[in-house]
Amino acid sequence: MTTPRTNGWTRRQALQSLALASAAGVVPKGFAEQGAQRRIGVALVGLGGYSRDLLAPALQLTRHCRLAGIVTGSPGKIPEWQGKYDIPDGNVYSYDDFHRIADNPDIDAVYIVTPNHLHKPQTLTAANAGKHVWCEKPMAMDAAEGEAMVKACRDNRVQLTIGYRMQHEPNTRRFMAMAEERPFGRIIKLRADAGWFGFRDGPSDAWRTKPEFGGGAMYDMGVYCVNAVRYASGLDPVAIRAWDETARRDIFPDVDETMRFLLEFPGDIVAECTTSFGRNLNTLQVDCERGWYVMSPFQGYEGNAGRASDGTVFEPQLGKTPRMQAEQMDQDALAILNNTAPRVPGEDGVADMRVLDAAFESARNNGTRIEIP
Template sequence: MPNRRHFIKQSGLFLAATTLPLPDYLIPKNKEKLGVALVGLGNYSSSQLAPALQETRFCELRGIVTGSPQKIPVWQKKYGIKDGNVYNYENMPDIANNEEIDVIYIVLPTGLHAEYAIKAAETGKHVWCEKPMARTAEECKNIINACEKNKVKLSIGYRMQHEANTQKLIKWADTKPFGAIKSLEAEAGYYGSPMNPWKLKKEMGGGAMYDMGVYPLNAARYSTGMEPIAVSATHSTNRPEIFTEVDETTSFELEFPDGITAKCKTSFGENLNNLEINCENGWYYLRPFQSYSGVKGKASDGTILPPFGKNQQAVQMDDDARAILNKTPVLVPGEDGLRDIVILEKIYESAAKKGERLMLG
């Protein structure tokens, strides 16, 4: 498996959109916008992605796929979606014949990602898949294979990698302005009450580690520019009557080359939102580091990382649309999502073995 720095360089991460004007070479030669169809009209689609698509430069909302007929007239009225661009889960393959749809964005519970991402790839449309990529590494590989077979681009919805302050930390992992990285802490969580029902179901990809844990996991990788070589983890809960199938809180430690350690935590029972990197000659942090807005931080030399005003999801989707239009690599490829799930599976295995240290391949 390539190291994290390989992913960054291959994906052209530092060419992502920022608050600065786009260089000429980043502006697609074909100015026509790509048509996006959202699969699943739950909270993330309705409150984040659909509004963000109204702010994008290179793509627009043109289609929906839903199993809830009552939502259709609401979405059509709000976003002007044509009757011919409305689909359900049974006739979703018909999108193959719709020239107005260029991208299918999978925004379903994690346990359904593989099934519908593969169906999306088989239509010949490009695939955007929300994080986490899938429940298992095998499912991730099946998605990647389906996209390769159908010659379509695949991008995973890690919006933070498109965010300007996060990109600065990723660059610092390479340039090391405060000396070699020694350790880091990453935490992401919220107090869920009541909980979204599917997030309590194991078969649907529920649990804190899948939902929020991929934020600190992915952050540990992009903040060091390395891949972990070992992991240990434990689960805990204060509400066992609610969390009967999945984890409420997971604490895990990742070991990287050169003795670098990452202490991480995720939870449905605590409000957590911190990323701090400690180096030989200083430190820097983002607090909050994975909120939808207001990501900001500071460094030990007094450098301030102020929040940027651009919509994160709009930047993410424009970056991915530009990669399609310019035929360049996406910022967050399927291999990146796969690697997180490989590690995540080891985290669960370690927790089941009461925190046993496990090596990663």
């Protein structure tokens, strides 16, 4: 477990240092010096709604990367993508021949945007092919899978970053800095709630209701809460109690529709969190000795705004969707170009998976307190 920061060395600095050490030697000689003159060629793995509606359009707005290829299990989608984005035949892959990407110098990184159970095998394929990996959250089905992904990328000297877009958003980064600065004194309590009532009739992607695919609210939206209270405190939790409060078992018979959980942090800090497919929830609040600050929405595609008890206002910063995704991918591309640690290394995703593993164990045992390794 992570202990409170000492001597000014924060948990995030430690993660980034580890990721940088893992990536040492990744960039070919002369690559970094090209800087902004070179753009990272990105292949999207999985052509569902997030890739179609957000990532592909966002790549058209980026300065440091470009859409270079696609990987899909749905051949019928290929003509539309090739026609719209001028993708050559040689940069189109199926899941079965994805490994051939090793022979394609036009593609530097892959962005994995598939159901959760595919994240590990596809990351290992990409890493073994010598490609950098950007993987959507949650990074894996459990912490053991996440650790295997980190190891594969480290062994192949490629970067692994997790698609926590919020950590690239300016107001969120201000909250992360405040965890270090403590402008209102010691943090006492945090609250993070993330949910969407749009799944009132069940998710349009059927895999989100299947446990073997990584379905359920905790995997899909609960990771926003976990990641948020970690970056807003600068600490890792040491224990959790969780309760599955699913109300509609006719729609969600095998996965959680709603999960409530209580996290314990070093220094007697606590975090209360709720995630749900049946409620609209989108708030992050930090209560301190001498005040508070809050962001709501805190994990929207746009319009993330907040305020503090001293009158400070956090106005939205990035503009309309998909500016956030463009910022995220530009920053991840710069990490590759400059051979520096990504903002959200794979180790950060593993830390979240440890919390999720403990949450599921606690929920199966009616809220039993589970220590987080």
